[in-house]
Amino acid sequence: MRILMEHIxxxxxxxxxxxxxxxxxxxxxxxxxxKRVYEKLPVCECAINNDAMPNKLSYDDxxxxxxxYKRMNFSPKLDCLNSASINIFHIYWGYLKxxxxxxxxxxxxxxxxxxxxxxxxxxxxxxxxxxxSDLVKYLPxxxxxxxxxxxxxxxxxxxxxxxxYEKDPLFVRGVRxxxxxxxxxxxxxx
Numbered sequence: 001m002r003i004l005m006e007h008i009x010x011x012x013x014x015x016x017x018x019x020x021x022x023x024x025x026x027x028x029x030x031x032x033x034x035k036r037v038y039e040k041l042p043v044c045e046c047a048i049n050n051d052a053m054p055n056k057l058s059y060d061d062x063x064x065x066x067x068x069y070k071r072m073n074f075s076p077k078l079d080c081l082n083s084a085s086i087n088i089f090h091i092y093w094g095y096l097k098x099x100x101x102x103x104x105x106x107x108x109x110x111x112x113x114x115x116x117x118x119x120x121x122x123x124x125x126x127x128x129x130x131x132x133s134d135l136v137k138y139l140p141x142x143x144x145x146x147x148x149x150x151x152x153x154x155x156x157x158x159x160x161x162x163x164x165y166e167k168d169p170l171f172v173r174g175v176r177x178x179x180x181x182x183x184x185x186x187x188x189x190x
Contacts, residue, residue: 005032009173016174020189026169034171040162040181042153048119048136048144055104055140059097064088067102067109067125075152078179080188087123087187096122103138106130111150111187114141122150123187132158150186 008017009032021029026036057064068091069084080086090096091111099113099122108130111123119141132155153160162181170184 001028009033014174016172016176018170018172018175018184018190021169021171023169029171032173034173035175037170037172037179039165039167039170039183041165042149042151042160042183043163044147044149044153044158044160045145046119046136046147048139048147049142050137050139051142052138052140055102056098057100057102057109059092059100061100063102064091064100064109067127070127071125072128073124073126073130073154075154075185077152077154078182078184079152079154080185083185083188086190090187090189101140103135105138106134108135108138110135110139112139112141114144117143117145119144119147120150121147123185124151131155149183152183152185 017034019029019034030036065088068087071084074081091100096111096113099111101110101112102108103110106126107128108124108126110121110125113120113122119139124135132153135155147160149160162183170189172179
């Protein structure tokens with residue numbers, strides 16, 4: 001593992017790096033200049049009671065690839081560019097296969113899962129600029145009182161707070177700014 005880390009760091013010396021880890025390696029990555037950072041969870045109170053019929057997409061539908069590769073929505077606070085391949089990996093091989101919804105009225109696909117009165121909005125892939133208030137109108141869920149975001153919201157019309165929560169350790173290297181309160185995009189974690 002040491003040889004691989006040294007090779008990657010040498011090859012991409014001036015490129016900011018991030019990685020997710022488990023508790024067994026929290027002492028390993030700092031040896032290579034990685035710093036542990038702590039995420040927070042963006043949460044907003046939001047009532048959703050849309051009686052809309054969900055337009056679910058199969059994980060292997062070509063539309064999924066199209067939405068992921070052509071998305072136009074990026075957070076100005078923190079986001080990952082050129083991450084479509086890792087997004088696809090999470091969608092295809094993770095627990096998300098049954099959480100894919102198309103909102104054709106907005107030219108948007110969402111990855112979302114409802115647990116009780118909480119909607120976990122894991123990813124939003126819009127092929128055009130949308131606002132949060134429009135998104136909420138078309139989300140096919142009922143009895144939602146709260147949204148937890150799996151990324152930093154990028155809409156100017158959403159009021160959210162950042163809450164502390166437990167998550168696997170995240171490490172960064174070469175980041176030249178203070179990240180402040182942030183949520184790393186879950187679909188970009190490697």
